């Protein structure tokens with residue numbers, strides 16, 4: 001929806017203005033409702049490319065290529081849990097990271113990324129990344145000293161819906177219809193746990209339309225304004241459960257259907273697809289520089305699914321191109337269209353420059369608030385952070401855009417890729433809903449291994 005806060009451009013770097021202080025002090029109650037609604041792009045006449053063999057997995061298998069952000073020997077962080085027998089190597093020269101740790105880190109760090117980017121609403125709705133970074137470094141002692149807890153760093157709507165997705169996936173369901181019905185039921189139910197968590201209007205309105213007690217009651221009308229990031233922010237568990245290349249068709253179908261239960265617009269639900277795909281890539285150890293082109297190739301599979309499913313095909317076609325073209329532009333900017341070249345970043349590329357860049361790739365100036373740019377900013381942060389959790393947080397959680405949604409995506413990918421490497425225990429030790437997230441990680445792994 002048209003909302004004035006979305007059109008506001010990030011402020012220039014400098015000292016905290018009065019407005020910034022108000023934003024940093026603001027509680028969530030007054031800020032939540034209007035701000036998630038990134039308006040969707042105007043339709044384009046450009047038709048998506050269709051694929052004659054769209055059901056075939058388009059992802060490349062890991063070829064062992066080293067990648068700057070993934071190449072250091074990884075001291076596998078084990079936070080005390082006994083390791084399961086299954087281990088999966090990232091195949092990039094690192095020691096294999098136990099699958100149980102990767103599942104656990106992915107689910108937990110998702111909540112951490114959300115909580116850090118949210119800061120009880122103060123950071124999500126602050127447009128000044130340099131000011132946030134200064135507060136973290138100079139007043140809070142750096143991210144290494146941030147004790148994430150329910151009182152000061154509660155999780156936001158992103159984690160609540162992330163949990164809802166995971167709960168549906170680990171429940172017993174016999175077919176797709178049963179799974180989608182359960183997802184709809186969970187999304188409705190989780191709306192009761194949104195006090196102080198800044199849920200988006202699109203999710204609230206859409207969940208009120210879901211009718212899981214009737215057949216196909218999880219289908220809502222096409223929404224030409226449904227391009228926000230609310231579908232993307234909750235798709236992590238889908239990529240974790242369907243993380244193998246041969247599971248791509250399931251990943252595509254479930255991410256699209258779960259996404260369009262609230263965001264029935266390509267820019268919205270393709271964000272869910274991008275996040276699920278990136279989490280699967282992270283788990284596989286796929287080199288980061290291949291992710292962008294992998295997503296673009298997977299869009300062909302997604303379009304085939306949309307055509308075959310038969311829902312709102314013409315509307316989807318009319319609105320398809322914005323997501324695709326935005327990603328084509330992005331991979332060109334970073335010089336990674338070939339999936340082989342190392343990414344190119346400008347110098348300098350500090351908090352101020354990043355705010356400007358994130359704003360420039362957004363729909364309306366609020367970087368990360370749409371389905372296309374929430375995974376894009378998270379990906380950009382992963383590409384640029386090297387081996388540093390601190391740098392990842394600075395880029396993905398502490399910026400002037402929709403920082404909790406970019407945070408949950410980036411941190412989940414970090415966990416799926418690296419476990420708890422370089423993450424201080426205080427960041428997750430007292431995380432709200434830690435027990436639920438840990439339990440779900442175990443149930444997801446159990447379901448994943450039982451499917452083999």
Ligand SMILES: [Mg+2]
Pocket residue numbers: 118156157158197198404405
């Ligand atoms: Mg949120």
